[in-house]
Amino acid sequence: MTIVLTPVWSNGVQKLKVISAAPTKPAHGLLPPAHNDAIHYQRCLAQLRSKDRNIEKYIYLSQLKDADPSIFYRMCLANMAEITPLIYTPTVGDACLQFSQIFRRPEGLFISIKDKGNIGKILRNWPRISEARISVVTDGSRILGLGDLGVNGMPISIGKLSLYVAGAGIRPESTIPICLDLGTDTQKFLDDPLYLGLRQKRVPTKEADEFMEEFMQEMAAHFPKLLIQFEDFSTDKAFAYLDRFRHRYPLFNDDIQGTGAVVLSGFINAAKLSSAASGRPLTDHRILFLGAGSAGVGVAMQLMSFFKLHGLSTEEARSRIYLVDSQGLIFDGRGPMAEHKKYFSRTDYQGPPMTDLTEIIKLVRPTALMGLSTTKGAFNQSVIQTMSALNPRPIVFPLSNPVRLSECEFHEAVEWSQGRVLFASGSPFPEEEYGGKMLYPGQGNNMYIFPGLGLGAILARASAVTDSMVEASSLGLADALTADERADDLLYPRVERIREISTEIALAVIRAAQKAGVDRSTDLRKMSDAEVRAFVQERMYNP
Numbered sequence: 001m002t003i004v005l006t007p008v009w010s011n012g013v014q015k016l017k018v019i020s021a022a023p024t025k026p027a028h029g030l031l032p033p034a035h036n037d038a039i040h041y042q043r044c045l046a047q048l049r050s051k052d053r054n055i056e057k058y059i060y061l062s063q064l065k066d067a068d069p070s071i072f073y074r075m076c077l078a079n080m081a082e083i084t085p086l087i088y089t090p091t092v093g094d095a096c097l098q099f100s101q102i103f104r105r106p107e108g109l110f111i112s113i114k115d116k117g118n119i120g121k122i123l124r125n126w127p128r129i130s131e132a133r134i135s136v137v138t139d140g141s142r143i144l145g146l147g148d149l150g151v152n153g154m155p156i157s158i159g160k161l162s163l164y165v166a167g168a169g170i171r172p173e174s175t176i177p178i179c180l181d182l183g184t185d186t187q188k189f190l191d192d193p194l195y196l197g198l199r200q201k202r203v204p205t206k207e208a209d210e211f212m213e214e215f216m217q218e219m220a221a222h223f224p225k226l227l228i229q230f231e232d233f234s235t236d237k238a239f240a241y242l243d244r245f246r247h248r249y250p251l252f253n254d255d256i257q258g259t260g261a262v263v264l265s266g267f268i269n270a271a272k273l274s275s276a277a278s279g280r281p282l283t284d285h286r287i288l289f290l291g292a293g294s295a296g297v298g299v300a301m302q303l304m305s306f307f308k309l310h311g312l313s314t315e316e317a318r319s320r321i322y323l324v325d326s327q328g329l330i331f332d333g334r335g336p337m338a339e340h341k342k343y344f345s346r347t348d349y350q351g352p353p354m355t356d357l358t359e360i361i362k363l364v365r366p367t368a369l370m371g372l373s374t375t376k377g378a379f380n381q382s383v384i385q386t387m388s389a390l391n392p393r394p395i396v397f398p399l400s401n402p403v404r405l406s407e408c409e410f411h412e413a414v415e416w417s418q419g420r421v422l423f424a425s426g427s428p429f430p431e432e433e434y435g436g437k438m439l440y441p442g443q444g445n446n447m448y449i450f451p452g453l454g455l456g457a458i459l460a461r462a463s464a465v466t467d468s469m470v471e472a473s474s475l476g477l478a479d480a481l482t483a484d485e486r487a488d489d490l491l492y493p494r495v496e497r498i499r500e501i502s503t504e505i506a507l508a509v510i511r512a513a514q515k516a517g518v519d520r521s522t523d524l525r526k527m528s529d530a531e532v533r534a535f536v537q538e539r540m541y542n543p
């Protein structure tokens with residue numbers, strides 16, 4: 001199904017009009033005589049591969065999705081490892097930075113602060129209201145690790161939704177990418193004549209909060225079956241909006257909860273390998289975070305469930321976690337700190353402030369090091385060597401995106417740990433050979449979680465996304481490794497199996513929704529696991 005939207009003006013209001021919504025078979029004579037779908041697929045793939053720069057490939061793929069979504073998604077599914085980095089991180093980071101330059105046609109909804117009081121009217125312009133099931137909503141205030149990009153954040157919503165379609169078989173016409181324009185504090189965009197957003201600084205918190213309140217109410221009123229994924233809101237807003245809305249509407253925050261779930265899953269698999277090598281009980285792991293923003297704190301919260309699942313109390317679980325921010329180790333004696341950091345602030349450290357990561361590692365003696373700091377190179381040789389001296393198999397997850405902000409690269413971690421590292425990064429790295437053995441980096445990215453979590457929540461018609469559903473998605477992913485993948489020490493399944501993985505995650509999420517009593521699709525309760533799996537797969541869009 002091709003949906004082509006074109007902006008039109010009606011009574012001074014800009015609307016999106018569907019100019020083509022049905023598969024259009026060109027009349028006889030409008031295609032060359034030997035045109036054939038299978039060969040055209042090969043032609044498109046060759047055209048894609050002929051481009052030298054990834055941003056050109058991104059532009060090509062955006063146009064292909066517009067012109068022929070079926071070929072686009074077939075290509076994604078058949079070449080996940082090649083295409084995911086082009087439509088998602090790292091290339092989507094460049095697409096965001098250059099959005100004003102590469103923009104061709106609208107693919108989603110832009111709702112600005114100027115629309116306050118009229119948001120319902122804007123939503124009614126969406127051409128496929130009754131089919132809407134999932135929306136990725138950003139306000140562009142913290143896109144990947146690239147900062148406040150204003151409306152240039154739109155490609156992140158588009159990219160995540162393409163992965164919903166490719167990875168979980170959500171129908172393309174059920175997706176709504178949304179970018180909220182509340183201004184931007186990045187002067188370079190305000191000065192750019194091509195910038196597509198409002199030319200104003202971000203509005204004050206109170207005004208943004210009122211806007212969000214109206215936006216959420218109108219979204220629920222217009223799209224009764226919609227699940228919302230909050231994406232790349234700056235940390236203060238990420239926590240505030242999750243807290244404020246999660247009990248009123250079906251939604252989750254991908255950076256806090258999706259990232260928490262994906263990292264818990266990789267950690268479960270890494271901790272088993274690490275403990276097998278060290279003989280250390282699973283409950284003895286200690287995790288040090290560099291970065292205490294929405295992602296760092298979200299992951300820390302979720303990792304507590306690893307310890308609780310192994311019998312530790314909440315207090316004991318919390319004591320296994322240490323956070324470091326731009327000012328160093330977070331501890332009570334350091335002085336005032338942001339609200340979201342307080343829960344993990346150490347009460348048992350009374351020394352002077354510590355800022356040197358290697359020194360902090362020597363003090364904490366962690367088994368695992370997580371990077372969510374947007375700080376390239378922060379896991380330097382001294383850091384990795386110190387981790388490797390403490391652990392026969394150190395767990396090192398540089399999770400910041402895009403690649404150029406990664407705390408370290410895979411080849412560095414392999415070399416400095418002499419091939420012993422258990423590694424996962426936010427953006428993909430190539431595999432490495434070390435000592436005659438092939439080593440594979442994991443991709444600890446929420447893209448493994450949100451498609452299946454969203455699909456499960458949509459099919460269960462969940463009225464809320466509970467913590468238990470998020471945890472279930474994580475455990476479902478951790479369990480999805482095959483014997484072959486385990487034999488290669490993989491921490492995450494191969495991305496080519498994404499549909500299979502999303503099915504397992506969706507099943508786990510549906511069961512958790514039922515247990516929590518938030519499912520509204522009660523027919524699924526009577527089905528066996530095999531029947532739910534079949535139900536999930538039958539509902540997937542197949543290009």
Ligand SMILES: NC(=O)C1=CN([C@@H]2O[C@H](COP(=O)(O)OP(=O)(O)OC[C@H]3O[C@@H](n4cnc5c(N)ncnc54)[C@H](OP(=O)(O)O)[C@@H]3O)[C@@H](O)[C@H]2O)C=CC1
Pocket residue numbers: 142143144145146234235254255259262290291292293294295296324325326327328371372373374375399400401402405425426427444445446447
């Ligand atoms: N792999 C994945 O799936 C995901 C990855 N991410 C990535 O995580 C990163 C962080 O996201 P988010 O938490 O929302 O961002 P924030 O900006 O909210 O947080 C960044 C954190 O890093 C800290 N920091 C910055 N510089 C340094 C430094 N030099 N040394 C130590 N700490 C530092 C900041 O400290 P302070 O608080 O003092 O300012 C802050 O705590 C991004 O790159 C994002 O792309 C996010 C979501 C998913």
Ligand SMILES: CC(=O)C(=O)O
Pocket residue numbers: 089143144145232254255400401426445446447
């Ligand atoms: C992956 C992701 O959600 C992020 O980097 O923000």
Ligand SMILES: [Mg+2]
Pocket residue numbers: 144231232254255
């Ligand atoms: Mg994100």
